[in-house]
Amino acid sequence: MILPIYVYGSGVLRERAAEIDVNNAEGLQELIDNMYVTMKESDGVGIAAPQVGKSIRLLIVDGADLAEDMPELEGFKRVMINPVATWESEETAEYSEGCLSVPNIHADVIRPKSMKVKYLDEKFEEHEELFEGFACRMVQHEMDHLDGHLFIDHVSPIRKKMIQSKLNNIASGKVRTHYRIVKK
Numbered sequence: 577m578i579l580p581i582y583v584y585g586s587g588v589l590r591e592r593a594a595e596i597d598v599n600n601a602e603g604l605q606e607l608i609d610n611m612y613v614t615m616k617e618s619d620g621v622g623i624a625a626p627q628v629g630k631s632i633r634l635l636i637v638d639g640a641d642l643a644e645d646m647p648e649l650e651g652f653k654r655v656m657i658n659p660v661a662t663w664e665s666e667e668t669a670e671y672s673e674g675c676l677s678v679p680n681i682h683a684d685v686i687r688p689k690s691m692k693v694k695y696l697d698e699k700f701e702e703h704e705e706l707f708e709g710f711a712c713r714m715v716q717h718e719m720d721h722l723d724g725h726l727f728i729d730h731v732s733p734i735r736k737k738m739i740q741s742k743l744n745n746i747a748s749g750k751v752r753t754h755y756r757i758v759k760k
Contacts, residue, residue: 579614579628580756581676585747586629587760589677590724593624593631596657598700604634608655608698611636618755620676622714624721627677629758633658635718639711652711659695659719662704664688671713673727679746679753681739683731687716 582588596604607630615623615636625634635656639649667689674682690708693715697703707715717727728736728743745751749759 577610577613578617578756579610580758581614581618581627581753582629583746583751583757583759584678584726584728584743585759586677588626588629588631589721589726591626591631592724593626593633593722596632596634598657598696601700604657605698608634608636612638614755615676618676618753622718623676624718626721626724629760633722635659635715635722637711637714637718639714642710646710648709649711654695654715655698656693656695656715656718657697657700659693659715659722661691661719662694663692665690669709669713671710673713673717675717675727676755677721678726678728678743679751679757681728681742681746683728683735683739685727685730687713687730691716693719 611623611628614628621639622637625632637654639652643650665688668686669689670684670686672682673685690712692704692706694704
């Protein structure tokens with residue numbers, strides 16, 4: 577089922593999401609499936625549970641659609657439950673980011689170039705994995721959502737001022753997308 581995307585101005589996007597109790601995770605696989613379909617139908621490469629109104633520590637990334645331009649993303653798909661960064665590089669990279677929850681806005685964001693993340697997959701198996709390049713950026717962007725942060729929180733004050741009217745329009749529902757949105 578395609579779920580509506582919560583957009584800028586929605587309270588759930590600014591909350592620190594709760595840990596998932598793996599011993600009481602009824603309905604989690606259905607949510608994962610719905611989030612994946614929602615992400616794909618919205619032309620996204622990542623989605624976090626807060627973006628569909630669920631304040632829990634769950635994210636999905638899938639770089640397959642970018643593999644033609646970034647061959648390293650071939651087969652890169654992860655479901656991450658309760659992810660925790662265990663290491664970040666001091667070396668950074670800048671890239672223009674966008675977000676389903678902040679439609680029609682892109683901005684350059686500086687992030688660590690690589691990081692290690694400990695997480696559970698959808699079978700509740702534990703992993704610790706090193707992410708680099710664009711895969712790293714995708715994971716960092718979605719992990720930010722779990723802590724109530726958006727990519728626009730990382731832009732310079734002057735850039736933020738330049739996009740403020742667009743943000744105000746999103747928050748008041750004056751935005752067009754090809755996917756269903758909600759603001760609460």
